[in-house]
Amino acid sequence: MHSSKVALFLPAVSRCLALAGLLGGAVACGKAEKPKPASPAEIENPVKESDLTTVTLTADAEKRLGIKTVAIKADNVRATREVGGEIQAVPGQAVTIVAPVQGTLRGGASITAGRQVSQGQTLYQLVPLPPERDLLTLNQGTAQARTQLQVAQARLQRAEELLADRAGSVRARDDARADVALAQRALADARARQGALSGNTNGGQALLIKAPLSGVVQRVNVASGSVVTANTVLLELAALNKVWVRVPLFVGDLRRLGKEQTVTVRPLNGGPARPARPVEAPLLGATAGTGTADVFYELDNADQAFRPGERVAVDVALGSGNLAVGGAGQPAPATPALTIPAAALLYDASGGQWVYVRTKPLQYTRQRVEVQRAVGEQVVVLRGVQAGAEVVTDGAAELFGTEFGGSH
The missing domain is CATH 2.40.420.20 (conserved putative lor/sdh protein from methanococcus maripaludis s2 fold)
Structure with a gap:
């Protein structure tokens, strides 16, 4: 009896569902569909x-x-090859300024790394302190500095003669000039120390430490008010209107370089590229581990866009492979x-x-x-x-x- 009621109930439910579907379709057909907007x-x-x-x-x-x-x-x-390079200060255009005597520094609070200074500008004032004891007499120190200057001047003269005879390099001459400048400064410091300690500079009057050239401060090692000993490095200064680019090239590519061939130097941050000229400097020997030799190029840097130690990308145009190093051949077509x-x-x-x-x-x-x-x-x-x-x-x-x- 129960099963017969279920059998009668199921067809009735099916008819109701079908009727609902027909009514829903009729209602849907009565509505107008909106057109879809065109996609851009x-x-x-x-x-x-x-x-x-x-x-x-x-x-x-x-x-x-x-x-x-x-x-x-x-x-x-x-044909070009992109290699990495490193910016370096031109030899003879970078100096390290040291304290001539033991003393206390005054001033220099505005001297920071990256600051532009002019030649002759006062960087620090150094008030000498009485030495505990003298290892050399003042006359011996001055005489020694004078002798070192004479030796440096003789080396410079020899380097210029070798360069004139095309037996030397511009780099060796620039290094000799830097040695002469340092020797002159050492002699001036010795004479100032002799005058200060002998009472010719009014006893404890401060010594003025001035910039020997116009350039940019690379590093500062002391602070105002510090007590420093003789020969303490105060700061490093470099002239950056021109810089060198050290480019390590594969030894096999050296013969493919033209004599006056320039390269293109690009900063790694995507800045504008600029050309660099070859430098008359000896090639640094190749190393067994890398098989490369260092070639140097000079770059105009009046806007100081490049700093020593900066890594750059260098595009080197290569010749056909038949050029001698430094030869006058033409690049490959x-x-x-x-x-x-x-x-x-x-x-x-x-x-x-x-x-x-x-x-x-x-x-x-x-x-x-x-x-x-x-x-x-x-x-x-x-x-x-x-x-x-x-x-x-x-x-x-x-x-x-x-x-x-x-x-x-």
Whole structure:
């Protein structure tokens, strides 16, 4: 009896559900569907990231993104090698200032690293303290400083003669000049010390420590009010209107350098590049561990954009391989290669290199490329695109974000 009631109940429920569905459909059909707004960007084939994807934009979206394209062209580029370099002060243009006698420093509170000073500017005032005992008499100290100056002057004269005979180097001459300057300063300090301790400078009158050249303070080792002993290093000063760049090159590349060939120096922070001239200095010998030799170049630095110790990138143009080191041969001829602006290049999360190519109006296709090297603001492309194709420069990152759902 119970089972028969269930059997009668189930068909009734089914009929009710069917009737409700018909009524709902009738109500839905009675409502007018609103048209969907047109999307400003349409993504086709969004499959795998490694597959080519085409982005189709509306004219308004293309204008809003600021899309600009440049045609790929074949330029003549020379073989170059990018190496790391280090900025150094020009020998003879960097000095270390030391205390001539034991005493107490006064002033110098404004002397800090990076500060520009002028030649003859007073850096510190040093009040001499009576020495506990003299190891050498004052006359012996002055005579010794005078002898050292004479020896330094003789070395300078010899270095200039060797340079005139093309048997020496500019660096050796500059080092000799620096030795003469230091010897002159030592003699002046000895005479001042002799005069101060003999009562010719009114007893404890302060000695003025002045800048021997115009330059930038590299490092300060003392503070105002400090008690220092003789020969204590007070600060380091360097003239930075010109600096040297030390460039380690592979020994096998030395024969490919021209005699007057310049290089391009670029800061690692992306600042503007500038040329550097070769320096008539001896090559530093190669080391067994690296197989490189150090070559030096001089760089104009009137704006002091580079500081000693700074690491830089150096682009060296290489010749055909038949040049002797320092020879007068010509660099290798330029070869045609496809170049694109560096702004057109994009990188994915795995380091892959891509560009967007305009295949038709309002349509852009992402293509993988292989880059060989950078040449200024351009990059040399080995494969992936053809000459004449239009790649996106302005708005490439916005297209990348549009494709993968990023906001812009």
